[in-house]
Amino acid sequence: MKPIIVMQSDFGTDSGLVASMHGMCRIVDRELEVEDITHALPAFDVKAASYCLQYTVPYWPEGTVFVSVVDPGVGTSRKASVARLKNGSYVVTPDNGTLTYLQDMIGITQIREIDGQKNRYNNTRDVHTFHGRDLFAYCAAKLASGLITYEEVGESYPVEEIVRHEVYGAEVSDKYVKACIQSYDPFGSAELSVLNVDFAKTGFKHGDMTDITITCEGEEVFHERVPYERSFGYVPVGSNLIFNDLASFVTIGCNQGYFARRYGLDGEKEYVVEIREA
Structure with missing residues (x-):
């Protein structure tokens, strides 16, 4: 064949x-x-x-x-x-x-x-x-x-x-991640620069609440307590969550909502994301 x-x-x-x-x-x-x-x-x-x-x-x-x-x-x-x-x-x-x-x-x-x-x-x-x-x-x-x-x-x-493009990394420790938004999926979820396998090293478990801050050039554009869940159906419609994305990276999204549009995130700008224990 x-x-x-x-x-x-x-x-x-x-x-x-x-x-x-x-x-x-x-x-x-x-x-x-x-x-x-x-x-x-x-x-x-x-x-x-x-x-x-x-x-x-x-x-x-x-x-x-x-x-x-x-x-x-x-x-x-x-x-x-x-x-x-x-x-x-x-x-x-x-x-x-x-x-x-x-x-x-x-x-x-x-x-x-x-x-x-x-x-x-x-x-x-x-x-x-x-x-x-x-x-x-x-x-x-x-x-x-x-x-x-x-x-x-x-x-x-x-x-x-082999020619390489820039790859954003992530800082990972116990109950802490510092990463960036590297892309957006078709539903407006923000895909971070921390791999699913690396996020597991933080000790966060499904159902845990996290404290997430997103900044752009030092200015805070998002700060909210967000649950870490398996999928969208674990939170109410319109609520935010973080989850392991199919594209290998941890992602912030909204159940039946467009996260990037909701918070005015611009694909041309650079955002720093910090995730802590809530």
């Missing part, structure tokens, strides 16, 4: 771009199965691409070939790469920070730069702005179909040279 190809990008779904990438895979091999994560990632947001991959990749079969194309440097000297992960899957992507969370949370055993002479679609060599189709989808399809081995992708280079 051939590996599945799974794609994500910032291309949107209101044009033929995604269909062209799917079609390229079928040109290489009509039997390939091609699926999508999302094509609605924020434009040019490499960090969002990286974040999305880290909580999606573990839930596909070993050997899956992921194609991630958020590529503000398309057509330039940035490396086009294929990373082999410790779980046996592959990620075909520009090496521009997209691999950061995967490197930290799953692990990368090897990375190779795509040989553009051998593993690029020949019929569009005069086009330099659609590597998603002409380089990444094409190379991924050759790899998934078995037309090339991983070693034939191109020359390897040190894993230590």
Whole structure:
């Protein structure tokens, strides 16, 4: 059985771009199965691409070939790469920070730069702005179909040279966390920079009340006692809670409410979050 190809990008779904990438895979091999994560990632947001991959990749079969194309440097000297992960899957992507969370949370055993002479679609060599189709989808399809081995992708280079974006950390101790808001989910919940597994080290248990303060440039924008619960249904509609999010990080949200909008949180601003025992 051939590996599945799974794609994500910032291309949107209101044009033929995604269909062209799917079609390229079928040109290489009509039997390939091609699926999508999302094509609605924020434009040019490499960090969002990286974040999305880290909580999606573990839930596909070993050997899956992921194609991630958020590529503000398309057509330039940035490396086009294929990373082999410790779980046996592959990620075909520009090496521009997209691999950061995967490197930290799953692990990368090897990375190779795509040989553009051998593993690029020949019929569009005069086009330099659609590597998603002409380089990444094409190379991924050759790899998934078995037309090339991983070693034939191109020359390897040190894993230590992988380009990384900034990763926010967290200070964790007994009944205390200092972190930041690193993203917002589709329901407006604020995803923090503390991993679920690290939050467990604080000693907080489900049902505990916490004291949460959120500041922006030293100004307090939120201060409230908030329960730590398994899920939204443990608090009344409209009430806030903190919980272990599916995307690996502890999150502050509101039962059937949009937390970020309720408190005027701005995705362009930086917020510091402190969690203490109530």
